[in-house]
Amino acid sequence: MKKFFLLALFLFSVPVFSQITGLSGWNIVLDPGHSQQENMGIYNYPEAMKNLYVAKHLQAFLLDSTDIDTVYLTRSDSLVIVGLSQRSDYANSIGAAWFHSIHSDAGAASSNTTLLLWGQYANGLEKVPNGGKAMSDIMIGNLTKGMRTSTSRGSIGDCTFYGCTSGGPYLSVNRLTNMPSELSEAGFHTNPMQNTLNMNYEYKRLEAKTFWWSIIKFKGANRPYPGIMAGKITDSESGQQINGAIITVDGRTYKTDTYQSLFHNYTTDSTLLRNGFYYFERVPGGNQQITVSAPGYETYIGNVAMSDTFFTFKDVQLGNITPPYIAESIPAAGDSLSPGLKNIQITFSRPMDVASVNSAISFNPPVAGTTTTWGGSDRILTITTANMTPSTQYTLLIQATAKDKFNHPLDGDGNGIGGDAYALNFRTKIPDFIAPAVITSYPWGYRQFMIRDLSST
Template identity: 55%
Template sequence: MKRKTIIRLLSPFIYLLFINSTQAQIQGLSGWNIYLDPGHSQKENMGIYNYSEAEKNLGVGLALRQMLLSETDIDTVYICRTNDQQYVSLSQRTDQANQLGAAWYHSIHSDAGAPDRNSTLLLWGQYYNGEEKNPNGGKALSDIMINHLTNGMRIASSGSIGDCSFYTWSDYCANSGGPYLYVNRTTNMPSELSEAGHHTNPRQNTLNMNADWKRLEARTMFWSILDLHGITRPDVRIVTGIVKNKEGGKPINGAQITIADQTYITDTYESLFYQYSSDPDQLSNGFYYIENVEPENDSVTVIASAENFYPETVKVAVRNDFFTFKDFYLVSAIPPKIVETVPEQGDTAFSVLNDIRIVFSRPMDEQSVDSALVFDPLFAHRLVWKNGSRELYVKSDSLQFETEYTITIRGQARDKYGHRLDGNGDGAPGDSFRLQFRTDHDQIPPEIVGQYPVENQQQVEREPIISIQYDERIDSASVTEEVFKLERFADRSRVPIYILQYDTEEKTAINIIPQSGLFADNIYVMRIYPGLKDLLGNEVNDYHSITFRTGDYNFEGPVIDDFENGTSNWWQPTQSGSTTGQTEETKMFASADLTNVLTQSTKAMKIDYGWDENASEWLIREYLSGGAPRSVQFDKNNILQVYIFGDGSGNQFRFAVDDRLPSTGASYHEVSPWITIDWIGWKLVCWDMINEGTGEWLGDGNLDGTLRMDSFQLTHTEGAALSGTLYFDDLRVVKKMAVPVTIKETEQKVPDRYALSQ
């Protein structure tokens, strides 16, 4: 019987009611219907590389709708949105599903987390007592779908879990009785929510961009629905997989996969990735997906090829009940070349302290390279290979100052596949490579490039971390109490101090910590005498001093989070939908590597960050999601403080708070002005909310009513480092409380001294 299609417009948003118009292939869904909810709207919940969860969810929902309508006898498929321009709220979705009397409700999502996390998850409606919500069914479909989805995506799984059991960090279910998720709680039919991988995972989100990957995800849901109804699925006959470069495993753009008369070309910058990046080499997925293959004797011949790679042909047995996976690892046909050297070609000021580094485009046959090396003039050295035989380090303590050197790698050097070296980079093998450079002289002693306090600074805290930053590495043997002396000016008395040295690759920061709190409203002088030396023995001959006056106050107030119990109350940066412009390096964790010695801390929050230089905007939001720290409330007549171990990157930091509690909403967020991270080592970072005002973000710029901590936020600025590491410790909210000028010094316990290289 010919069926008709009904399209109905219902304010304030569109829903589509479809009824099959042709004789269905698969029987057994007649009389049943489903409401599909592609989670979020427009481009909400932005994932890595500027592709949002909302866009991916819609593509999966539309694909699943098409499969159900064209391949089964289902009566009706509802879907809450059909394009990326519509905005549909949660309540509009569930209200409509209830009004329509839908038989089932499925919400399509992906997850967020650290860049290295990627897993599936199904969440069904559950009451606080552990029972499934009424009407039942969501658990049954979730238990089926978690297996198909996980096996189809070939990633880890977090399981099929009742939502109250999953969200244990929240007391919502305990207070309300559950279910926890809105789509499970407010719908009148069986329901569940699927999380298909993490859109914050670089590999996963480049796959999500592909339309056929969304069909793969939808296909696993389609099979799950058939299994729920006890319907035998027809023969599958789908071959899919990923084509990668055997060296390093990077997916190959523009690879061709051929099965009989069908050819699939993997995504390229021109075909897809230009929408999400301005760098043609940044994104790739190597994904192919070929349906309706015709096996002979239960197998097909698959040919994978790509420009500048050797092709591969294999015979693959085809499964009839699931995807047939076949990944390819193609070998490049391009001869190896030199892609980077340290020093650069023609460098005239190479430091004799540095290692020579030569980076090849491909893994090399180490022995063939070693035998092809020529040094002129010859110097004692040691060869060290790293990064899978791609990087050669020439280590030596015998390079002479102001000397010209030539390093030659003859053309007989080969990669691991026998290709000879392309020394001049013209694409033809067999050429020699020559690196010429001149070593520098070094007669300049270390210089101070930053300090805290600044000269004649007033109102310095009574328990300061005095910081002096130098422009080069300092010999730790020269860092002594004879060089660094802190003096109380009134009576010329010497203040006992602890000296801490922090070394980066190019700089040293010295932190000076008084062994006891300083007198209030007193002048102190930090004296730095001659004697400090760099790693080449160049000695500082000048005297330097920093004069400052302490304040007549103490900081008093509650600790929000000292991180001694870890960081479980904080999200990963990539879990926040506000985080954008970051790379896969970005992650957060508790660390004992560097802690605030002033408070004898044993743990701190560590954030590794990376910025996508091709992004148009950058924000990392490190969100405080719950626990005791989130319950600390205050008003604007306070100072927010946190100790930050800076990396001198030039990137920026700010605090964010919620205001107008107990009301919540996106517009109830205020931020501090941005603070440039131009220091190395520990520093007390403050936001005096009354006197310093607010920055610009989502709120109205006013700190209204009751406040609480929302997040730490980071951003990238032009010229700043594209990656780095920061540590946060002892987050607190305080007020300045006046103290008598004659207050005695208070003891504080700090380790005697240590040096740290990072």
């Protein structure tokens, strides 16, 4: 929490943008949906917490950058319990000009849609006083584009969305408030990726920015230069987000979340969570250099043209420089196999350049006519053994000329440095084609059978 405070001081205290006008004589109630730790996300980050910080950021954006009269919150911490009707009662009691309720959705883990719901009567007409629909129509585009979700359910009247047979509006916060109102659903907290993004402090600023831009547009003001660069850092092979990547833009750095910095709050599994998310504000216009580095990866240096009108999204895929090594072998080193019955199987740590591996394989003593097959997205190599001599000590050699798909030479001895061969010593078993038979017989007539198993000796 101390980190948040320091960051907030830094982000809010430097006056860069001139004041946006057109909001004087107007105010809004921001309603962070739910209370305390309600509506737990799939990875233990609650919707209620996300909503609270989006509201706080949005309140700060409006108060700091515009001539708005004031911004009220229906709750300002995660301790109080605020009931549904208390929210509208509060807005009505202060005669607020507008009401916006901040939420996220729940459902299938694969779902992550955006949705704006404005007050609507069962007859299909918009709630009076009007305005929620027009505001929702602006918000839905900015929210969906800002969250980079592929799907949106749109800006919809709540009676159309939920189905009302009479009365309406359907949602309490739309039905019971005396002023124009709407409710936003920013993705699904039950979606693994979205829930992990929601944990990130700046990601909640991103959501708040989309509402801030929408509100000032609705009030007739022009959007100032955004100056925001954001994106995700992923592994170019696996597509997985990278924890602890360092992004440098305009002389400032941002480190993507790690288990130590954030995720330990929500899981005891140090490898479970990752979002690869970064976010910079107050980035000057024009072309900006971006540098991204992470342990075990090639450093990326690129140029980004800053958008004059929206977030500048720049995703970076980093190439893993860990050289490929042998993760597993069958047989294990020093073990044995039955030639022709068991093949050799070598599992590499990453996808390999098949041709370079095939031409790097040899046996000592030599074996004629072995064939290779590949599986596991070119990570698992199988070598036939039918032509091997039984009861013989062999060495399989894979030369350092074997490479992965990104041209990193084999780390045969697995010491983290590429460019050395791999050697697997094993022996072939005695031929074993004898059918199960009686091998001992005792004089008193008792017979003991020993069944010989072809697959293990």
